Amino acid sequence: MTEHNDPEITVITDGSRILGLGDLGINGMAIPIGKLQLYVAAAGLNPARTLPIVLDFGTNSKKYQNDPLYLGTRQPRPDDETFYNATGKVLSALYRAFPDILVQFEDFSTDHAFGLLDQWRNKALCFNDDIQGTGSVILAGFISAVEQAGIAPTDQRILFVGAGSAGVGVAKQLVEYMVLEYNISEEQAKAMFWFVDSRGMITANRGDTLAAHKVYFARHDNDDTQCTSLEDALEYVKPTALIGLSTIYKAFNENILSRMNELNPHGRPIIFPLSNPESKAECTFEEAMRCTNNRVLFASGTAFPEYTIPETGEVRVPAQGNNMYVFPPIGLGATLCKPLCITDTMIYAVSKALANSLDDKERARGELYPRIERIREVAARLTAAFITQAVHEGNVRDQHWVHIVEANMPEGVDTKAVSGLFTKRVLGEVKALMWEPASSVEQYMFEAITFENPDEI
Numbered sequence: 001m002t003e004h005n006d007p008e009i010t011v012i013t014d015g016s017r018i019l020g021l022g023d024l025g026i027n028g029m030a031i032p033i034g035k036l037q038l039y040v041a042a043a044g045l046n047p048a049r050t051l052p053i054v055l056d057f058g059t060n061s062k063k064y065q066n067d068p069l070y071l072g073t074r075q076p077r078p079d080d081e082t083f084y085n086a087t088g089k090v091l092s093a094l095y096r097a098f099p100d101i102l103v104q105f106e107d108f109s110t111d112h113a114f115g116l117l118d119q120w121r122n123k124a125l126c127f128n129d130d131i132q133g134t135g136s137v138i139l140a141g142f143i144s145a146v147e148q149a150g151i152a153p154t155d156q157r158i159l160f161v162g163a164g165s166a167g168v169g170v171a172k173q174l175v176e177y178m179v180l181e182y183n184i185s186e187e188q189a190k191a192m193f194w195f196v197d198s199r200g201m202i203t204a205n206r207g208d209t210l211a212a213h214k215v216y217f218a219r220h221d222n223d224d225t226q227c228t229s230l231e232d233a234l235e236y237v238k239p240t241a242l243i244g245l246s247t248i249y250k251a252f253n254e255n256i257l258s259r260m261n262e263l264n265p266h267g268r269p270i271i272f273p274l275s276n277p278e279s280k281a282e283c284t285f286e287e288a289m290r291c292t293n294n295r296v297l298f299a300s301g302t303a304f305p306e307y308t309i310p311e312t313g314e315v316r317v318p319a320q321g322n323n324m325y326v327f328p329p330i331g332l333g334a335t336l337c338k339p340l341c342i343t344d345t346m347i348y349a350v351s352k353a354l355a356n357s358l359d360d361k362e363r364a365r366g367e368l369y370p371r372i373e374r375i376r377e378v379a380a381r382l383t384a385a386f387i388t389q390a391v392h393e394g395n396v397r398d399q400h401w402v403h404i405v406e407a408n409m410p411e412g413v414d415t416k417a418v419s420g421l422f423t424k425r426v427l428g429e430v431k432a433l434m435w436e437p438a439s440s441v442e443q444y445m446f447e448a449i450t451f452e453n454p455d456e457i
Helices: 025-043 079-096 110-118 130-148 165-181 186-188 212-217 230-237 254-263 285-291 327-337 344-356 361-365 373-393 401-406 424-432 441-452
Strands: 009-013 049-052 104-105 127-130 158-161 191-198 241-244 270-273 297-300
Touching: 025 327, 025 373, 025 424, 079 104, 079 110, 079 327, 104 130, 104 254, 104 327, 104 424, 110 127, 110 165, 110 212, 127 130, 130 241, 130 254, 130 297, 130 327, 130 344, 158 165, 158 230, 165 191, 165 212, 165 344, 186 373, 191 212, 212 254, 230 254, 230 361, 241 361, 254 285, 285 297, 285 401, 285 441, 327 344, 327 373, 327 424, 361 373, 401 424
Parallel strands: 009 049, 009 104, 104 127, 158 191, 158 241, 241 270, 270 297
Antiparallel strands: none
C-alpha cells in the first residue's frame, strides 16, 4: 500500500458482546463491515480507505464451540492477561504500519471495552462507540429534552436501568455535561444519578462485589435502604428521567410508565428506552404516549412508528437516539484534522452541535433529533464542531485546520468554552472533503486513475 490508499479508519471487534445477540465470535465480522458502511454513507469517508477487523479469540458460546461449520476458533475465550497482551500486539502493529489510523473499538465485553479504552485513549487515536458514541448521542437528546421538560437541569433525578458499558458511558457523559454547563462539582452532578441492575439499585453496601465500572455510580447515601426491583427504586428515587439500557423487553411496563407520569405533575417525564432491537426495547413509543397522557419526552434505541393522538388527530414522531448521528462525524473529523487523541470535550462538542442542529420545523414539532434524511448535512456540521474544538484544545497535528479555524474565528469568542459552534469556512471545507459516489462512469474512471496514480494527473 502507498500513503494514498492506506486505511485511515478501522472498526475492530472480537465479537464477544454483539448488542442483542451476545457472543458471536468471528461471526461478528458483519459488525465492523456494517459500521464502516455507515461512516461512508453518513459522513463521506472514502470506502477504499476503511479496514474492518475481527479478532478471533474463540467464543464462550457452546453453540459455536460445537458447530463443525463455525469458521472461527472453537475454544473458550482466554483470560484477561492473554487478551490484553494479544490486543496490545495487534494495536501496536496497526499504529506502526498506519500511524494516522483511527481505531474504533466495537462490541467488546463490558470489562474489556472499558479496559481497552482506558489503556489507549490518551496515547493513540481511538474511541469506543458503545461507550462514548452512545453517551454522546443520548446527551444530545437529553439536552433537547431538558429544554422542554419544565424542570431545571440541575433538579433532574435520573434513574438508569441497565449498568453495562453503554449505560455507564451515557451517564458519565451526562455528568460531564452538568459539570461543564452548569458549573457544579463532579460530586454534585454524580448525585443526580441512580442505577438499577439485575440485583436492584446499585449501592456501596448492597453486599455483593460490584464490577469495576459500576463502582463510580454506587450510592453511599441510601443508609440501609436496598431496592431489589425497578418498582421499589422508582418509589425511592422519584425520578424525572428514566433511561433504559437493560435489553429487557417491556421493562418499562404500563405501571412504571404511568407512575413516571404521576411523579412529574409539574414537568414532562423524560423516558428513553434505548435497548435494541425492538425485541429488547423497554417500551414502545405508543405505550409511553398512552401512559403519560401524551406528555412524554421520548427517545429510543430502535425505530418506532409515528403515533396519532386519538383525541386531536395530532401526529407525533418518536426520536431515535441512533449512534449513526455521532460516530461518522467523529470518524471524519479525526481522519481530517488528525488529533493526537480524542478527548471527552471533543465528543461533548459533537453532542452540543447535534442538539444545535435541529431546524426551526423540528423544534416547532418538539423533536429531540434532526430528521435522519438530513444525516449528511448534520454530519458535516458535527465534524466542523469536532475539528474546531480539537483546534481550541491544541490537539491537532494537521496545521491546515489550525489555520482555517484560527483565521476565521470571530472576535470575542471564548475558546475555552465547549460550545459546539464553528464557522461557515470550516463547514465549507469539511463538505468539500466528504467522499461521494461517482455520478457517472467517466467520473468513476477518472477518480480511479487519480487514486491509483495521483502523481500522473
